[in-house]
Amino acid sequence: MIDIKEATKISVDFLKQLPGYEKLKDPIRVEEVEKVWDDEREVNAWLITLSFSTGETTSDLLTGTENLIYKTRIFKISIDTGEVISMLIKRPKK
Numbered sequence: 001m002i003d004i005k006e007a008t009k010i011s012v013d014f015l016k017q018l019p020g021y022e023k024l025k026d027p028i029r030v031e032e033v034e035k036v037w038d039d040e041r042e043v044n045a046w047l048i049t050l051s052f053s054t055g056e057t058t059s060d061l062l063t064g065t066e067n068l069i070y071k072t073r074i075f076k077i078s079i080d081t082g083e084v085i086s087m088l089i090k091r092p093k094k
Contacts, residue, residue, distance in 0.1 A: 002082045004033055007046035011075040014084050015050060028052045044079040049090060
């Protein structure tokens, strides 16, 4: 069984190994963690939400400042095996 620290490390390492994610500009931040039951696979899992910036910015026309754009990914990690079950993109609510 893996604890939340191990699950977070697995998530970060997995993200950094994906094409296009090797050179992330900012530190990767842990936003949320949750222990869940996966009905489909019948396993306990950790949901780890990570946020990061790839260095992309957006301009604020009113203030003239540049703001980093943050992206968010949700990882589902098996508590029993440490396997990455899924990675989802968390889209902002409109």
